[in-house]
Amino acid sequence: MTNPVIESPRSGRVAPEYTRTGASKGNFEMVAWLFMRVSGIILVVLIFVHLWTSLIDGDGIKGVDFGFVAGKWASPIWQIWDLVMLWLAMLHGTNGVRTIINDYAEKDSTRFWLKSVLYASTVVIIVLGTLVIFTFDPCPVIDGVAHVAPYCPAP
Template sequence: MSTAAETTIAAPRSTRVDAKYTRDKGKKGNFEMFAWLFMRVSGVILVVLVFGHLFSNLMLGEGIHGVDFGFVAGKWADPIWMFWDLVMLWLAMLHGANGVRTIINDYAQRDGVRFWLSMILYVATAAIIILGTLVIFTFEPCMVDATGQLLSGTPAFCAG
């Protein structure tokens, strides 16, 4: 025979009720559903992008010894590789930020801490996406000096 003390569940540490744990189908519930779906879809796409990236960089040509400034410049001379790396950057950053956002929501107990951790995450994610996008689109492999002469170390395809 059991006693009442054995069947009683202790009160939770927090009285905060998350909208994502309720049966309410409001905006928060829809956002969490789309975030969950995004993680699955972006994960599959990222596997293809990353393995394609690794294969082209490491298995084709000279392998790891051939990866240098000229190699990157040659790849980014092709708009397909620029797009490939851009999509990989955006998806990786958004996928990772969504995962960290979930961890923050699960483990940060105080609302203020959760808010500031989320703000730091969003600012860092936006900064890396913006800077990475600028690097991809403004990359200039054929650098010249003030006289218009190509700098030393410039890739061979710039001379032609």
């Protein structure tokens, strides 16, 4: 019995099914990998500060209501904070699911449709979330009656 010859991993011989085509060359996957690491670190900070200000520093979960959110979003700093958290979380999650689809969807057509649904839902959630953050009226007027709260300017 002879031992099979195992080529050196760096011998330069690559099976045809693993060769890169001209369309697949580039740095996209490396940039996506780097984005996951950087956005993950930033998200940890954003989320823990969010949880601290919402739960620990306040009245706990029972204190999170319309007034709490309205008071928080009356400040542009918290609007931007939540916007960055929304965008990073959605893009981070989308990139992760894109990787899973690439790994497990065997047919090109399945991969195409799964990623199309993923990207469409990501755009919808980012657009709706951004609209909610910037069009949220903390001092609403309902049926001609201004609902004044301590964080609202005087009418």
